[in-house]
Amino acid sequence: MPLNGFEFNNRRSDNIYMLRGRSKSPFSPLEREVVKYSGGHRLKKTTRGLIEINQPVGFKVKNDEEQMQIVKWMTDWLITESWCPLKFDDEPGKVYPAVLQNDMNDFEKMATLRQGTLSFTALYAAGKEIELNLLPDRRSYFITGQRETDWTSKTTFEAPTSKYIIEEAGGGRIVLNYNFIAGDVLTIDYHKRKVLLNGENLATAIALSTVWFPLHPGTMTINATENTIMTYVERFH
Structure with a gap:
């Protein structure tokens, strides 16, 4: 049975699969602007913040040369200059307009396995x-x-x-x-x-x-x- 993966910018790779441990707020953060007046308080404005998504991923390689090739392909794929649709296999029907936010600085090498965390910032959750x-x-x-x-x-x-x-x-x-x-x-x-x-x-x-x-x-x-x-x-x- 194939492992769950994800699609970004209308592209995906079956060689890169998701690992357990995704962290994501279940909904957009809220910032409330409340104004106090003599009779009590009034909600003046509500601003919805961005959604932060941290997804551990992994892939297997035969040697360091193959690792370099896959990492180059990943950077060509994931580093964009605009918001792109992000879809996870285990969240059918959900789409996040997102950008990659980090440099995968927890990247690890364990025998033939390579793994690390991709951090995305999303505007909102869409359907x-x-x-x-x-x-x-x-x-x-x-x-x-x-x-x-x-x-x-x-x-x-x-x-x-x-x-x-x-x-x-x-x-x-x-x-x-x-x-x-x-x-x-x-x-x-x-x-x-x-x-x-x-x-x-x-x-x-x-x-x-x-x-x-x-x-x-x-x-x-x-x-x-x-x-x-x-x-x-x-x-x-």
Whole structure:
């Protein structure tokens, strides 16, 4: 039976396996800003911290030359300049946007076995990617996960129109004033506040009445003036 491993940056190695002893907080650390006033206390702000993950790993080699080759491959694989998806075989359905944080300074050599600890810093714990099919009439959608999350959308126009709106019942709305034609492909990225039409920036079409909104866990009522696919990734504490 193969040993459990992990995937990082959409790559994995069956030669490197996980050892027992992973340490990880079960949820993101919280920093509460509490304000005192004459009548008591008020919670002003909550900030969620990063998740620290320490995972012991091991691999076997025939000699020191093979060790050097594997270590070089590992550094090419694991050292990145941006957050990359981290997945563990024993946590199916969970994804951590993470970066490698340490230099594996507890590296040990024992006969043919090599082992050490990889330390990752993760933004949050994520789950499945979900698609919502938005229509012109208002419909309720159940947003899964535990935390508010970003979203992207894609719309292909079937007929000319001079305005596009995507909105939710709580007051959030993105309004675009532009002369769209049939076949135009519109994409919106909530996190980046970016609007593209056929791959080109369309920021000038964003109306002043626009109120950007995230997706919140639970039921949300959302609609779009054109058939639209909205995509989000579940986020957990």
